[in-house]
Amino acid sequence: MANPAAESAKTRSDEPLHQRIRSDIEQRILSGEWNPGYRIPFEHELMVEYDCARMTVSKALSALTEAGLLERRRRVGSFVRQPAAQSAVVAIPDIKSEIEARGQAYRYELLSMRRRRASKQDRERIAVPTGATVLAALCRHFADGRPAALEDRLIVLAQVPEAAHIDFRTEPPGGWLLRHIPWHVAEHQISALNATEKIAAQLNIDTGSACLVVDRQTWRLGAAVTAVRIWFPGDLQRLVARFTPSSTTPDAPGRR
Incomplete structure (x- = not known):
């Protein structure tokens, strides 16, 4: 048998x-x-x-x-062994959970999703070989009816083949990845950028408005899993880190 x-x-x-x-x-x-x-x-x-x-x-x-x-x-x-990345999981927030934790009503909208061969621009964002297949998703998160985040994500299907079968019209890809796909290394880059006309329209803010932009990549056993760029309206965000004079790294980092 x-x-x-x-x-x-x-x-x-x-x-x-x-x-x-x-x-x-x-x-x-x-x-x-x-x-x-x-x-x-x-x-x-x-x-x-x-x-x-x-x-x-x-x-x-x-x-x-x-x-x-x-x-x-x-x-x-x-x-x-104690996974080295386990404590870092909390540093990758679930947008839905963050919004609901503030007592606000959460809503999600998938704007577009496409399975495609990684373009040159995609490969500049995430380290995948020529010819790799990615799932590209653009989605929007709302807090109390107001656009709170615009998420532009690439998922490497060679590492996450099951993502091709998930209905991301009802479930945000970021939250799904956190719950179902293990990872070992993550890298954040945080920038302050002005909203382009296209971004401003998606977030319902004025062109040129200040935004907090988070670029993140995650890897699993050395292979890229996902890359995402998230735009947040600047007036909705604060970066907070609590630490002591003797500490070399922040004790409780967070974004509010």
Whole structure:
């Protein structure tokens, strides 16, 4: 009788099996199903579960060890380490949650979505090879009926193939990615820019109005997952960081 886990892994996408095993384990770790200190199944158990060779399992575990998610102990097994990026998850806000936390009514609108080959401009935003396929989404977030954010996002479908089947007309892509797709490294760039005529029209503000602009990229095991540029009307935003004289990094960064 075929093993269900192996069949699922083999049919889920066109990824090599070792990458799909890695993704399964990675998801269990970063979702909290397997907590720090948990001993994951032995290699021979994973070989049976996925109906594959030891080399395939070992390659997946090695990648997770290099990413800092596993600690492999000879003759003892592989154990979950505290993910280095786990504490950074809170630094990537969910716009819907932020708006509702302020007691405001949230509404979302998908303006456009297109699956396409990455253009030269796309590749300048996110490190993907020529010919890579991306999902490009433009959406708008409202707070109490007023446009509060304009989100311009690229999702790399080689890393997130399931995104091609999500109905982003009803679910914001940023929130969906936070809940379902693990990542290891994120980079933020924050700018103060004046709204162009097109941006101003989308945000219902005057052309040239000051905006807070956040450019963010995330990576998973060294591969780009998503890049997003979010425009916020300047009068709705404040950057706040609390720290002490002895601290070298902000204690509680946030955007308000």
